[in-house]
Amino acid sequence: MTENPTGPRRPATALARATALPPWFLIAAGVLVGGLVGGGYGFVEPPAYTATSYVVAVPTEKSDPASALGFATAYGRVATQLAVLGDAQVWAGVPVRTLKQSVRTATSPDAPMVAITATSSRPDLAADMANAVSRALTRHANDAQATTNVELQQFARATRPTEPSSASPAVTGLVGASAGGLLGGLALLVRPRRASEKAGRSASVPGPAVAADVHGQL
Known part of the structure; x- marks a missing residue:
């Protein structure tokens, strides 16, 4: 059987072609x-639409602005809990799982305000979800008003977005x-770098003729 001399050279030829490409x-x-x-x-x-509603914590006569600010931060964390989303799903018309994935809240260290943002592929649904969570959060907060001495009021409703928020x-x-x-x-x-490394390795290994010459001298 004769050996194919071109077989081992194919990887080298492909590498040479890749190396020869212009920079x-x-x-x-x-x-x-x-x-x-x-x-x-x-x-x-699909494009994503974002709508945001705002609620504000207002102190009663038995409280102060600092307490309202602290409760606003707490309400921002409670807004995405099951107790609030369970009521919001009725007004939004979507399951709790969808609200959990689509609704985010944000609070400010300087103002007793909670921003409730909802994202959806439908602009009307994004506004409905944000308003539903805002409504449910306000209801839960005001049920405990006698204990917290802080009232949660709606500051701004979410409106139907006209442009997508996604890129x-x-x-x-x-x-x-x-x-x-x-x-x-x-x-x-x-x-x-790879090409130079290969050239360095090939230069450091003696060829068959050099190896034979060295063996003959020994």
């Missing part, structure tokens, strides 16, 4: 592929192109 090729290819992937993701992913396909395409270009640049930095 800008990897960056251009990364930008192109990243832009296509990012833009495609922007088209496939557009153009933005996701630009982000993907930037990431692809960065990866291409990193690959460009690694490629010459």
Whole structure:
């Protein structure tokens, strides 16, 4: 059986071809592929809409603003608990699990206010969920008003958003192109290093003729 002399040389030939590519090729290819992937993701992913309602904690005659600020922080944590979301699901028309995944709250260290934000692929549902949680939280807080001496009032209702809060396909395409270009640049930095390492290893190993000559001298 005769050996195929071209078999072992194929990996080296492929590596030589990859090394011989112009430096800008990897960056251009990364930008192109990243832009296509990012833009495609922007088209496939449905737009997300965000709506926010606000409630404010008001101290009664038996309390003070500092207490109201502290209870506002506590109500911001309670808003996404099952006791509040269980009532909110009736007004929002969605299960508790959806509210748990879609609703977030935020408080301020300077103002006794709670922001309740809901996100959905439907703009009307985003507003309904934010208002439902706001209503349920206000109801639970006022049930304990005799103990806390703090009243929770609605400051602003959530309105139906007119524009999506998620990134557009153009933005996701630009982000993907930037990431692809960065990866291409990193690959460009690694490629010459691997080629030089291989050249160094091949130079350090003596060839068959050199090895035979040394053996003959011995």
